[in-house]
Amino acid sequence: MHRFKELEIWKQSRVFCKDIYIVIANFPKSEKFGLISQLRRASVSIPSNISEGTSRISSKDFSRYLEMAMGSCYEVETQILLSNDLGFLKDTELIALQEKLTSIIKMISKFRSTINARIKN
Template identity: 35%
Template sequence: MDVRSYRDLKVWQVGVELVGQVYALTRLFPKAEVFGLTSQIQRAAVSVPSNIAEGHARGSRKEFLHFLTISLGSLAELETQLMIGNKIGYLDAVLLDNVLRQCDELGRMLRSLQRSLESKV
């Protein structure tokens, strides 16, 4: 497959799907959390595919690698915040496990893309 745009990247597509899942989950959080944990979780989720897109658009392998690292950091932040949501009773364990599996898959994809780009440097 010819990658002409970040939208062609499977890792970006999976990241966008994860954002949809996260928004659906955070709708279950108490309304009082809208400006707290809910907002933090949503921002972290959105940051993952956004940084993939920005890094790809920069046009340099070195910058793309940098932005992939930021995406991985945002993914770790998201996982942590979701676990906190579970710990304080906003998110049940089954829903948490499902979304964490998606996060794991996306993390593997990001690391694989990083290794691929690093091997071409």
């Protein structure tokens, strides 16, 4: 069992979620039930799945929650790209978010690989 508050992937994904909330504050009000809602939900899902996974007894279950967090990362990536395409997100904001998200994806992937290796042994 892991202490989620000590996990760097949880810390970084929480900061990333806050960053998403900050940039979407400038989106048009007409997107309240569109991209704003989707980005909030998907970005919150990343640290939430990591923390929920730590409560699971088996490493296999924890790995599954990390997989769900990874899916949310890719969902957010698609949504920020669309936001940029629509002019809601500046290129500089997109690049900064993509860099942070790529780092989180790499950390989750590496951590998940480590857990899966332990399951096989």
